[in-house]
Amino acid sequence: MVTTIIICLVKLVACKSRNVLLETLIFVSLLGLTSALAYQGLLGGDVVYKHGANVEDHSDGLDCLADPSDFIEDE
Secondary structure, eight states, X not given: OHHHHHHHHHHHHHHHHTOHHHHHHHHXXXXXXXXXXXXHHHHHHXXXXXXXXXXXXXXXXXXXXXXXXXGOOOO
């Protein structure tokens, strides 16, 4: 969020001064910020879906490979 505010302030300065080099720098920094946010989302998804972080009763997915007859209770 802080980076976005800084980029916004620099963008305002660039618009006032009509500096093309500064506008290009802002565009590249926005691309970098977007890439960093996408990467952070990827890492967060890995933590939740692969490792079960902050999920109660997490299963590693191996239960579905077990023989279903093992789970049937004898009456």
